[in-house]
Amino acid sequence: MGSGRNVAVFGAYGHTGRFVVAELRERGYVPLLLGRDRDKLLALAQAQPGLEVRPASVDDPASLDRALNGAAAVINCAGPFASTAAPLVKAALRAGLPYVDVAAEIEANVDTFAHFAERARAAGAVVVPAMAFFGGLGDLLVTTAMGDWTAADEAHIAYGLSSWHPTAGTLASGAVSAQRRDGQRVRYADGRLEYHDDELPTMEWSFPAPLGPQQVIAEFTMADVVTVPSHLAVPHVRTYMTTKAAADLFAPDPSAPTAADERGRSAQTFVVDVLVRSGDAERRAVVAGQDIYAVSAPLAVEAVDRILTGRTRATGVVSAGAAFDAPDFLRALSAHLSLHVPLDSRG
Numbered sequence: 001m002g003s004g005r006n007v008a009v010f011g012a013y014g015h016t017g018r019f020v021v022a023e024l025r026e027r028g029y030v031p032l033l034l035g036r037d038r039d040k041l042l043a044l045a046q047a048q049p050g051l052e053v054r055p056a057s058v059d060d061p062a063s064l065d066r067a068l069n070g071a072a073a074v075i076n077c078a079g080p081f082a083s084t085a086a087p088l089v090k091a092a093l094r095a096g097l098p099y100v101d102v103a104a105e106i107e108a109n110v111d112t113f114a115h116f117a118e119r120a121r122a123a124g125a126v127v128v129p130a131m132a133f134f135g136g137l138g139d140l141l142v143t144t145a146m147g148d149w150t151a152a153d154e155a156h157i158a159y160g161l162s163s164w165h166p167t168a169g170t171l172a173s174g175a176v177s178a179q180r181r182d183g184q185r186v187r188y189a190d191g192r193l194e195y196h197d198d199e200l201p202t203m204e205w206s207f208p209a210p211l212g213p214q215q216v217i218a219e220f221t222m223a224d225v226v227t228v229p230s231h232l233a234v235p236h237v238r239t240y241m242t243t244k245a246a247a248d249l250f251a252p253d254p255s256a257p258t259a260a261d262e263r264g265r266s267a268q269t270f271v272v273d274v275l276v277r278s279g280d281a282e283r284r285a286v287v288a289g290q291d292i293y294a295v296s297a298p299l300a301v302e303a304v305d306r307i308l309t310g311r312t313r314a315t316g317v318v319s320a321g322a323a324f325d326a327p328d329f330l331r332a333l334s335a336h337l338s339l340h341v342p343l344d345s346r347g
């Protein structure tokens with residue numbers, strides 16, 4: 001193979017991996033199907049004829065090296081990322097390939113920055129963690145809302161999800177993160193991650209119409225608390241989640257997402273409302289769309305496309321907002337995201 005259009009997808013047969021494979025094909029790339037289970041890869045290849053199957057394990061670096069042979073980039077969709085991110089980043093660096101993942105695990109995202117920033121920068125490589133709905137999209141929105149501001153006092157990212165049917169991967173990643181935190185909660189304040197046992201406050205958040213006011217859990221802390229401060233001087237980053245979506249996530253027997261349209265998207269809708277504040281001034285950016293898992297595919301694939309076509313602003317371990325022209329990136333996804341940046345916001 002060896003075509004510049006080959007993109008390796010690790011965890012290709014997972015729920016998110018399948019969306020990524022489909023999106024790559026739609027955009028003229030050739031996905032290489034990587035994962036630890038040969039039978040699941042072969043089953044996927046039956047549904048996606050003509051694609052190469054490459055079994056590989058994070059416990060076997062040589063298998064990863066073989067699996068990445070001839071690829072132009074790798075997208076890691078296999079979570080918990082506490083287990084998969086480091087072996088895949090190392091393999092990508094050995095092969096000299098850009099690496100993008102969809103990790104929404106705060107501790108795993110922190111580890112990627114901490115362990116690989118220097119190595120990736122020295123190699124001139126691009127490593128983009130959390131290039132998905134949580135982490136990546138919020139960072140693109142905060143960066144867009146900031147416009148010409150180089151610093152802000154606070155960034156608020158409110159997730160207006162209509163529901164949340166979590167996948168097995170989401171639940172497993174949540175469990176691993178909770179374990180790594182010793183059951184504590186985490187927030188980002190005064191320029192650092194703070195672990196605590198405080199109750200999570202609930203409040204009302206006024207989403208723009210038509211969603212309107214919704215009850216949310218404040219300090220429902222998502223990966224944006226890693227991505228945003230990685231490149232923007234904002235000492236307080238707070239994320240919020242609609243209470244009803246959080247309740248789905250914590251239900252004793254949560255149900256997985258089911259396809260509701262021809263693209264395989266669920267009926268879940270979302271609004272992400274971002275507010276940045278500097279002194280008395282406020283700026284906003286808002287997007288709306290459908291299915292947080294499905295939309296992660298165009299986010300990750302757009303990132304790869306920009307990296308492979310030289311449209312990046314930085315090398316090393318970089319978040320979406322640092323790596324790309326954020327408003328341009330969001331506008332390029334107008335088929336998937338409807339963006340609104342109020343006039344008093346720049347971008």
Ligand SMILES: NC(=O)c1ccc[n+]([C@@H]2O[C@H](COP(=O)([O-])OP(=O)(O)OC[C@H]3O[C@@H](n4cnc5c(N)ncnc54)[C@H](OP(=O)(O)O)[C@@H]3O)[C@@H](O)[C@H]2O)c1
Pocket residue numbers: 011012013014015016017035036037040058077078079080081083084102103104130131132133134135167168169170171173223292293296
């Ligand atoms: N940031 C975001 O907004 C965002 C969006 C979408 C997904 N995600 C994250 O992406 C991950 C996958 O989610 P999903 O919805 O695709 O879940 P999923 O359908 O349950 O798929 C999980 C995938 O990960 C693979 N996997 C897990 N541990 C592995 C390991 N140690 N080695 C190799 N493969 C491994 C699984 O393979 P097996 O079947 O062989 O176990 C499967 O292919 C989760 O961590 C989720 O939180 C984040």
